[in-house]
Amino acid sequence: MxxxxxxxxxxxxxxxxxxxxxxxxxxxxxxxxxxxxxxxxxxxxxxxxxxxANKADLLNSLWEQVVQFYAPLTEASERHDEPDPLGKLQELYSSFFAGMVDDPLQQQMFRILFDEGDRSKDTETIRQRHRLLRRERYLGLQVVLGNAVKRGQIPSGFDVQLGTVTLFSIIHGLIANWFMNPELVDIRNQGPRVVQSIFQLFRAGLPVRERG
The missing domain is CATH 1.10.10.60 (Homeodomain-like)
Known part of the structure; x- marks a missing residue:
């Protein structure tokens, strides 16, 4: 019972x-x-x-569902013993972009983050948590790209920090533009191709680490 x-x-x-x-x-x-x-x-x-306990608690629970869904792929992409860091990262982003289109929960959570007209103390709690999560993701991307250099997927002269800023900024901009103008961005199909194009630049050694 x-x-x-x-x-x-x-x-x-x-x-x-x-x-x-x-x-x-x-x-x-x-x-x-x-x-x-x-x-x-x-x-x-x-x-x-x-x-x-309250609406903020409910929102946090919804956000946690989104975070936990991608946790396995995120962790796999950042493992130091992962033989294909860029491949795992590509898989993560492809899954993420598909979820943006197919999953009402994921759509709604990011709509809350990007909707400046729907601000309250409850949504600010989610925004603050998302800012912390983005910082963690930024550091995680540095790990992934650093591992990709060690695995020979990216040349040794690659600027990991600048590469992280580049990838981080483009992904965020892609998501924001899709929410604001979904008719202009086919995030499910174009998103993975954008990431693939960035990785091609990275494999070519761009951006190059500044010589000091």
Whole structure:
């Protein structure tokens, strides 16, 4: 019985999170209350508070789902014993770009990040967490590119730090432009090709490390 109760609780939690994504997409975070989410999910407000302390807690749980989905590929790309760092990074980005198109949760989380008109203390919590995550990702990319140099995928004269800035900036710009003008950017198909083009430059040794 206890096991069934736990499974039911997990199912209720998933239902609430799915409902939240739908309501946020229609009304925005600032204009959505926990009561709205409870109505969408077909549960009581008490059920909401059983699983989440407040709206910020719920948003953090949604963001955590996105982060955890990509965690295995992210970790694999950064392993020092990975024989194909660039290949794993390419795989990560291809999966990420496809998810941007196919996954309503991922779309909504990044819409919150890029929508300057939907600011509240709840969304600011997510933005702050995303800033920290981006810093971690920046450092992780340095590791990946450094390993690619060690593996001979990139020439030894390659400027790892400048290469990281280049890749980091282009990926962020690609995502931002897709959200603002999706008709101009086919992120599912063009995104991996953009990354592949960057890697071709890297394999050619660009950018070159400055001689001091």
């Amino acid at each position: 206890a096991r069934k109760t736990k499974e039911e609780a997990l199912e209720t939690r998933r239902t609430i999170l799915d409902a939240a994504v739908q309501v946020f997409a229609r009304h925005g975070v600032a204009q959505t209350s926990l009561a709205d989410i409870a109505t969408e999910a077909g549960v009581t407000r008490g059920a909401i508070y059983w699983h989440f």
